Amino acid sequence: MSEAGVLETLLLRIEAADGGVDSLETASILGVDHQVLVGAVKSLLALEDLISAELRSSKHWELSGEGTEIAEQGSHEARVFSSVPPEGLPQSELMKLSFGKIGFSKAMSNKWIKVDKTHEGGPRIFRSVENIEDQVRDKLLLVLKGNTSQLEEKEKNELKKRKLLSEVTVKSYWITKGSCFSTTITKQETELTPEMIANGSWKEKKFKPYNFEALGVAPDCGHLHPLMKVRTQFRQIFLEMGFTEMPTNNFIESSFWNFDSLFQPQQHPARDAHDTFFISDPALAHEFPLEYLERVKKIHSEGGYGSQGYKYDWKIEEAQKNILRTHTTAVSARMLYKLAQQEKFTPVKYFSIDRVFRNETLDATHLAEFHQIEGVVADRGLTLGDLMGILHQFFTKLGITKLRFKPAYNPYTEPSMEVFSYHEGLKKWVEVGNSGVFRPEMLLPMGLPEDVTVIAWGLSLERPTMIKYGINNIRELVGHKVNLQMVYDGPICRLES
């Protein structure tokens, strides 16, 4: 019967039936394979509300291939018995038969046959009883006729063990009429084709509904790294605020620019090998602006510009030591020094986002290198209120509006303020950055005019990124142990929301 024929007959039977029809029963009536009928049911189900089908399952016993063979031809032992003529059969002959081996031992244990091992010409088999009753076959025939219930559970299991029977679960459908039941069906098209558009046949056709529950096909594309996406946004914010990007492409820095120029004393713990990576090759920096270097030496060792200084023996050897920069402020120092060398002072707003290095112990939130975000404003007469105002604008662009400032200490800024924001989730104030006004001991030796104030702030790029993308272990974000699936799945970055 053709597919269409099955569909039609099925629909007619459903219409005629009281209540509904069973798919298994219908299949056997129609004489088609149950799977064919199930296919028909599935395709009818795809048509909205034509029919409804309820899945039912039942278990029953079925003969295996071997079981069917036995039901037809008798059990192996019975066949052995019947193949032994009254005059006997050489054992070797018997073993050549397909059922010989299995049937022989079973027939022996049933004592249906006997072996004469001393017989002339090799062992020979003789019948030992006149008649036999092939119980195995009888039981299997019962199953075949659908009278399984007459067998005991133990018997069924024994036959199952002999792999003659198996228990199968049959799934069938109980089919009833749907709200839009009809015996006629229109064939539905799956997709719109160029031909349909050309000949206008799409107007007459019905189209199969789409399954909107399923996902689409993933596009084949590359992805940007989440940390870099956040970096792009921070750059954007600074650019929106009129900040110029500093050239921070110099990871190797001299201690002079990284520490001394920032009025960070030479015995400061941050300059310890525990915190800073020193360079063995090239170990020393060899060029400095000498006039400036002298002024830096003086401010550290003797003071000046209204400062007491640190009053210690400042050594150039210490300043010459090359290191991996510990902050991008080293570049800010270079930029401010260059600014001071201008004929006429002009106000500047600078920013940078780049790598810095700390010889720290590593854990889930600390790495030996991370990205520092830094903003610097130099102008005449800036105030602490200005710093707070600009921080407020900056953090507002990150979606952070509630700020609070805590006095802090930093060797090169005075005043120094830690920036806290109220975290709605944690219900507490969390530190989001550091800020301050650069000390006169840093700016005046550079040659900046006395009334120029430089305000600055900094934060790490990794922390906001980890919060944004819900990453707990920094190693999953930065470095080669990155989880590429995370990169593939990452959303676009909008910091303000």
Next chain:
Amino acid sequence: MPTVGVKRDLLFKALGKTYTDVEFDELCFEYGLELDEITSEKEIISREQGDSKASGASDVILYKIDVPANRYDLLCLEGLVRGLQVFKNKLEAPRYRRVSPLSGEPQKLIITEETAAVRPHAVAAVLRNITFTQERYDSFIELQEKLHQNICRKRSLVAIGTHDLDTVSGPFTYTAKPPAEISFKPLNQTKEYTATQLMSLYKTDSHLRHYLHIIEDKPLYPVIYDSNGIVLSMPPIINGDHSKITLKTKNVFVECTATDLTKAKIVLDMMVTMFSEYCSQPFTVEEAEVVYPDGKTCKYPELAYRKEKLSSDFINRKVGINESTETIARLLTKMCLRSEVTGVGDEIEVEIPPTRSDVIHACDIMEDAAMAYGFNNIPYTTPRTYTVANQFPLNKLTELLRQDLAAAGFTEALNFALCSTEDISDKLGKKISETRAVHIANPKTAEFQVARTTLLPGLLKTLAANRKMPLPLKLFEISDVVLKDDTKDVGARNSRRFCAVYYNKSPGFEVIHGLLDRTMQLLEVKSERGDGYHIQAAEDSTFFPGRCAEIFVGGKSVGRLGVLHPDVITRFELTMPCSAVEMDIEPFLGHPAETTLTHDVPLHEVIKHHFPSQVPNSRPTSTKTVFGDVSSAAGLKALDDFLADKSYMEGFEATQADTTMFHAIPSAPSATFSHLLRWYNHVKSFLRERANLPSAKSQFVLEEDDDDDIDLFGSDDEEDNAEVEKLKEQRLAEYAAKKSKKPALIAKSSILLDVKPWDDETDMAKMEECVRSVKMEGLLWGQSKMVPVGYGIKKLQIGCVVEDEKVGTDLLEEAITAFEEYVQSVDVAAFNKI
């Protein structure tokens, strides 16, 4: 940031008020402290050593408070309470006084010259009639420990010893002796040891072993004896047991030995100011006399009060508030900086007590005023600074490229700039000496031995960590590598690179090649020889033989691409074929219209700054301002403008500059010059004491001259200036001499050059002849060989030795490429300093 642990109830008792945790946290925040943790001894032990050890430990609540690293006066309960009480106006800051002993001579500490080589400085003081309780005693010991860990830099700069004065008798001698000759019973030990024995005894001491290195390899160890030869201490390691402090101790002898005298004085001041509170005469400290090897004597503790004068206007202007002079003086007093309004204009005289060694500049005073005002009470303002934003061109290019490379189907990776030596050498089939890598002196792990010289290892490691991901894996990175470069002030520079890898069941060279083509398309470089780009077979041990090509742009090599060598793939724990491209992107920067910022700084200053050279504590110099004739309206206008944001002609106090200018103005200025009038009236009030005012640092020019090159400074300064100039010249000359001495050794380098012909028909013998015909002073040609490049082309590899001063690689390359008909390009294959 140091953390101080105090018992909560004790703290509240001393503060005279009980706070909730939240209230106290709030108070800390305002004062720049941080209530880091609320815990108990029991909790700490149970956390660190398990619950079983904690049973029986005290469960008294402890506050762990983070203190700013420069506030040594807050490192103990006594100091914290004093600071907070003064802040809350509950207490007036005490005055610390040094007193002479009632009975006769002060205690003497005699320093012998042997100490010079090991630990040359010592200071001392006496706390007389002190009363210890268990808590005070604990705090006294704890403060020494905190000071040792912080300002004393783990005892290397300063070490403190405290002794029961009644167990020893002065005068005391601070000397240095060979370790074998020092023998005493150290603190909490039962028998005598020699210093040598002590050093090995303390090798295993979890606490003391950290200090041994300070003197360990010195021939003489420092030691302090009393007049009977009893050892008080062997700084910076251990005190003697004999003079140890107990709860019953009444008189304490405090000594600080040091390598840094300034810090020793601060430390001594801290010890005695904090604990003189418990003396029978609170806040008095008995002096001790230190006798130097040259016979000079000094009395300690210094307990110096320093006075600074500044204007309330200065503070208002810097903070961005508008408070009266009286209010600001009150705010400063709250911060233990006793301040008085002098009545002269808006001047405030601030007294900096010995406990506030952190106050070294007017800006520190300004910060305290801001803290007392409350950071969070300061109104937000927006600076009017007008600037136009610029991107750093290299970063701009990077940002644009990244977007399009991701659009080309490659995923961005982000790897560390630091890696192991192996990553950039052995694993890539290269020698470390070929890499120009910057080496780290103190790596904690093998992961941080060098700065990367190539992006490739990072990408390969990223592949290895993501092998479970579906193939193909396509990754890229645009980031900096670091290379040694003698032309830079620090001897190294970053180089921006682009690297991409393709990892799949087949090598996919065509994919990587296609990505290169796409990149060049994005960069507007055409595929052609000459000005465009082309690739050419090359040999590279990182790549599979015959599967590597060099990328040329405008005739210059910018990078390589190819199929990785199976050994490289295996060494990076990969299993599939992989192709890669890596190239410099800096050559594609172009020439932006605006001048690009660089981090190179000018080595010589064009602008001549006038900096005070002799007076260390001098005021900042004024800007060079010319006012013209102040008897004219124009001159007065200029002066008015100048004073618009200043209280004085110079710095923040009245000087002779003010009075000179005052007298130069014929009469009181009109009210139109409001700033000038304010200043005029203010300076008028100084006239009685004008002779006592500090002298001017610079003179202001009153007469305008036609000549632009006006003499800005008085004749005295001129001499000064000349002297500064002379000094500068001298220094420059010394520096030049020093520099010129270096090449006296004649620095030489051995260079291996790759000279490439145009094609396989180029006469190689003739080419070599041409190359060898290049003659320069300090250039010596060496051996050469022909190396096959591919497609039948060979390149000439030729060695030479050059004197660095005379011959540069640029010069060489230029000379060789001049033989245009033979030579296509010249590259430095290896460069080694001899």
